[in-house]
Amino acid sequence: MELGNKERSLVSKVMDGLIAGIVEERYGAVLPPQDILSKEFDVSRTVMREALSMLLARHMLDVRPKIGTRIRPMRDWRMIDEDVVNWRFRSKPDKTFLRDVIEFRGLIEPAACALAATRASAAEIAGIREAFEVLSQTSTDDPNFQTADALLHTRILAASGNQFYQQMAAIIRGALSLVNPILSTRDGGWNNVVAAHGRIVEAIERRAPKEAEAAALAMIEYTADELTRALAPEALEQR
Template sequence: MNGYTGRGLHGQVVNELGARIVSGRLGHEESIDLGRLEVELDISRTMLREALKVLAAKGLIDARQKRGTYVLPRSRWHLLDADVLRWQFSARPTGELLGQLAEVRAIVEPAGARLAAQRRDEQDLAALTAALAAMAASTSDTAAAVDADLRFHRALLAASHNELLERMAAMIEVGLAARDALVHDGHGAPVEGPVPAHQAVFDAVHAGDPDAAEAAMRALLDQAERDTELLRRAEETG
């Protein structure tokens, strides 16, 4: 088991069970056999119950007398929870999920870029510059390229100096990491290199031009959508 949540065995158990639920391996309304899981995962009942408490807090499961512990419908899940998002993207993301991510980004990031151009300080510009440099140096390294892209978008929303937008970055990053990895790992080569589009956003933010920053971010997102569409076509013909 590879843990996303927490540390140690507890985090691994939460991750394993959460991934099973979100992937459908444990289906809606399905009862969870605690005894079987104890044996399968080689854990104590206490540890299992602690893991189930975490999943209940995320809206994935519930427990009732006589009925036991069971999986809740998707409508009850906390879909913006970072772990729930990771579990959704841990398998190969669907076109629908990638489309929803694109819609969220189109709403949030152009506004974030506009505010960043108005409010950025020298520390923000330094963070964006470092992310751009890392992006330029990572063209042949998928993991480094994904990390550099996440750093840039995180720094951009941080430069808005709006705490709620900064929190949105954590949600966007989960899907963006999965989308970036798919685009860069050979399933579909990017239409264009990422640096020019990101540089255009940086230049507008650095110049303090909110209209240009917003427009540059929209152009960047258009490029991202073209890359994703190329990926979809490669899957259909592959």
């Protein structure tokens, strides 16, 4: 039976609630039975069943006989799905996940910047410059600083002309939402990141792909170094 608009809205609400419970580790390893969850969220079993099936399709849950609905490790979640990306980045980061995020960025962004320097149209380059100017004038005290940074990265990925890189924009935005708050607490960290963005933009404007790639790689390596220092045991003890 096809769900109506009201039911679909309820499904989305239930999914968001379930994700919150999962990332906050309120459920443990196995979800409660569907009838209990239906009462918890005050929805019908049909709505709950649909919400759970959506999470199953994203490799977030696993139904096993005599065990129930098991929560799968986050590393198994289908990260190509934008919703899953957003949910995954809501959980408390660990060092392994941060490492994986940096490695992913190191593979995608330098290559995308090089392609943007080669393929971007004049309008796309103007849009990249515009996004950078907004970013450079936005402080970390401004609630929009994350949005400004995400816009710049998204426009560069779009300007690469590579549809696979473009599809990775959600993961990059999620990565930025994770690392930027940490970088903003480092002495001079955010100013250095903005300056690094400027070097990338300038290289793209000059149609210098190798320089754009090198600048992006240098920025990501700097980010990795700062995150390592910020998360070192002695740094955590001082917090």
